[in-house]
Amino acid sequence: MSAGTSSLLSVRDLKVVFDGRKGPLTALDGISFDIAPGEILGVVGESGAGKSLTGTAVIGLLDPPGRIAAGSIHLAGERIDNMSPEAMRRVRGRKIGAIFQDPLTSLHPLLTVGDQISDTILTHLQVTRDEARSRALALLRQVGIPAAETRIDHFPHQFSGGMRQRVVIALALCAEPALIIADEPTTALDVSIQAQITSLLKRLCREKGTAIMLVTHDMGVIAETADRVAVMYAGRIAEIGPVEEVTQRPKHPYTAGLMASIPSVQHRNAVLNQIDGSMPRLSAIPTGCSFHPRCLASSARCSKERPEHGSTLHAVACHHPLTDAKHV
């Protein structure tokens, strides 16, 4: 896959650094991936692996002192990482929508949901206030808000958590962007609501042909929802490929460890595997492969030479990828 041909979003060698007092800290390094139109790419990893940061960098909302130090981001063939703030503002919401983790705090508490949706529609589309309102109403119906005609004039505190996340989804979709970055969209919700929200998101995006970058630490959500998955570790992509491939036949030892740490219904009493140690801090990322101090298969080469993942369908950044035969 090369940039600009079939992919909607194309990220190449993205490097994000935070300028600190002791010099720059590299938070993301050499991130490359593509998302095809209508595709759902899951991004998983531990807390601090850089999943959310990747999403933030793509929508151009990195807060100083964070900045993109190298690499490029193309959206539908157009380079967006070096756009002017004003041009990038027009991209946000119109071409890339975003959904954040906590629906309780994502909505403005003092404006009605209808006003918030209308504001967003009016920002991006040439319509009158009345049209914006009827579109807002239609959107609320689409995301499954009952009695939308009355609910449109309600304030966020009058909605439950799941309903608020539906409103958030309506807000993200209201200018019909081609890509949605969903940053842990179900983490703050009840388990019973999580499934509803995930399937709603999936259904709407299928209908509208919207691609999703789904950031989560929940492998279950990824397995159900995503087409492909990228596993991140310490600011790098460890493994990326079709979701069945990666979950069933992981090549990277880290991915294999992650999979082994998920409880399964079939083997209820089995002891869960864990990966010894913890993810390194940004200031102390090991040389070579950043996972090598924790890796059972590491060799001398792993501590010196950083492995790169190629651009194959199921790509892995490891000098000693697991083969089907020796799965842990």
Added chain:
Amino acid sequence: MLTVALLAFVIFRFVGDPVELMLNEQASQAQRDELRERLGLNRNIAWQFVTFVGNALRGDFGISYRNQQEVFTLIAERFPATFELVMVATLLSLAVGIPLGVYTAIRRGSLLAKALEFVSVLGVSLPSFALGILFILLFSVTLQWLPAFGRGEIVQVGGWSTGFLTPSGRLALILPGITLSLFQITLVMRLVRAEMLETMRTDFIRFARARGLSDKAVHFRYALRNCLMPVVTVTGLQIGNLIAFALVTETVFQWPGMGLLFVQAVTFVDIPVMAAYLMVVSFIFVALNTVVDLLYAYVDPRLREDAVTGAANAR
């Protein structure tokens, strides 16, 4: 209110014997007793207090020792002057303080913002009498642009004397208005700045940005709206403080308001006037707090009655 009434009454009752103050030294014992009887001072304290509150409720605060005039009339004459001054100062503090606060918050670190913050420290720490005198020196004495004292010409509008309607009245408002409001401006500015910085970090602002809303909409429609609650609270409280500060400002500018009346009353130990001033100011405080509470419901939908029941229905 009742506590303040009690306090005012205690002052009224125990700070010196009013009879001594009202009559001259040669007055006979019979004259003294007669006055005592007339003022009700020989009855017991509880009865006197009840009478005091009862009279105060009817707007009767007794007679000024010094001017031998109804205290209520005295205050009513002076009230419009103070009220206009305080209103001008409040409006100024909001009209200048809020934009400055927003500016220093969103252009944090820029040269102008830093300069404004520096000046705001001065504004907080400069006492208003010093500032007032400096203003008089600069604008009235040196430049001779603005009058140094008084209200200028005033017009009676249905028992309310206003300085807004004449050019000299408006000119006379400028210096005391600015002097009185400078502290408030800096206070509002710092408050809005702190609240804005806080709000700009919230998720809903991030989400508003992620939807591509313009900076103008994000800053003013989304962020500033969220800052208004504390501004309303503080402004409400500060109007009370302004009346207190007006005392100093009115003295400096010889502004014929309640504050000046009070200062003169203190000089002559005119206790009924002082007690009445205390009552009126406390009444304004209580009234303002009520207004502020009502405004809350207007600003924040979560505090509205129907919204609460609406949320209950939604569950």
